[in-house]
Structure formats: C-alpha cells, structure tokens
Amino acid sequence: MEAHAAAAVATVGLTVNNVISLLKMIKARYSVKTSEGKYAFPHPYRPWEVPEGTPEAGAEKAYLAYKAYENSKEWTQLMLPLVWVLSLSGEAVPYATQTGVQLLTLGLAGGYAIGDRLYFSGYSQSVSKRMRGFGIRTIFCQGLLIASGVSAACLGLRAMGVALPA
Secondary structure, eight states: OGGGHHHHHHHHHHHHHHHHHHHHHHHHHHTOBOTTSSBSSOSSOOTTSOOTTOOHHHHHHHHHHHHHHHHHHHHHHHHHHHHHHHHHHGGGSTTOOHHHHHHHHHHHHHHHHHHHHHHHHHHHHOGGGGHHHHHHHHHHHHHHHHHHHHHHHHHHHHHTTOOOOO
C-alpha cells in the first residue's frame, strides 16, 4: 500500500493546487462590479465580454486569473498520469528502489506545484510575470515526462522478457 503513497500525495497536492487557483480566479471575478454595483461577470462566465460600466483594471485582472487557472488546469491533466506511471513502473528501471522512486515522484510533483503556484500568481498580475513560474513548471514537467517514459519503457522491456539489471 505504501508503494504508491507519493503518487497519492502528489495527486491530492496537485488537485488542491488547482482548487486554490480556482478560488483565486473566482475571487478576482466576483470582485469586479459594474457602475451599478452588479457583478460584472455573472454565469455563464465569459470574461472576454466586459459589460459597460465595468472598471477596466478589475476586468483585466479577472481575465488574467481566468486564463491562468485554465492553463494550470490543462497542465495538471497532463501531469497526473505521468505521476502515476512513474510511481507504478519506476522500480522497473535498473537499480531503482521503491524509496527512490517515491522520493523522485514527490520531488518532481512538488517542484511542478511550486512552479505552477508561481505561474498562477505571476500571470494573475500581468502576462509578463508568468515566465519564472512557467520555466520552473516546464522543467519539472520535462523531468516527470522523462522519468515516467524511461520507467514505462523498462517495464515494457521486462514484460517482453528482456533481462535488465536488477
């Protein structure tokens, strides 16, 4: 059961990370009101349609938060399968231990989450401030992609009867 604790923790952590982004996006959205005091962006939410009498700065911030959230959500959908592939097949890599695989899984997912937090908060302020978080997030995404790809390849080779070092 403990063998996949890192993937379980990473899944919960990355999901919570997205929920935090969602809540911040909602806060930015509902903080914008028209000159009549009504919410500028009711349901269904179309942040690109700005009602007359809406403060431009508030509308822009709500739109940036929306775009940042959507991007974070899309990337998380790509990351979670990689987290699980690494956790499930990492021990197939020669000389890999379960402890090492779990630490690698947590480290890569944690680094990704930190980069995504920085991405969201930067992008929510201005488009140009997203790059630091984007770069960090991308590096850890690449790490997860490579590690899970190597793990899956080794697992596949073992399943086909290829003898790999233990």
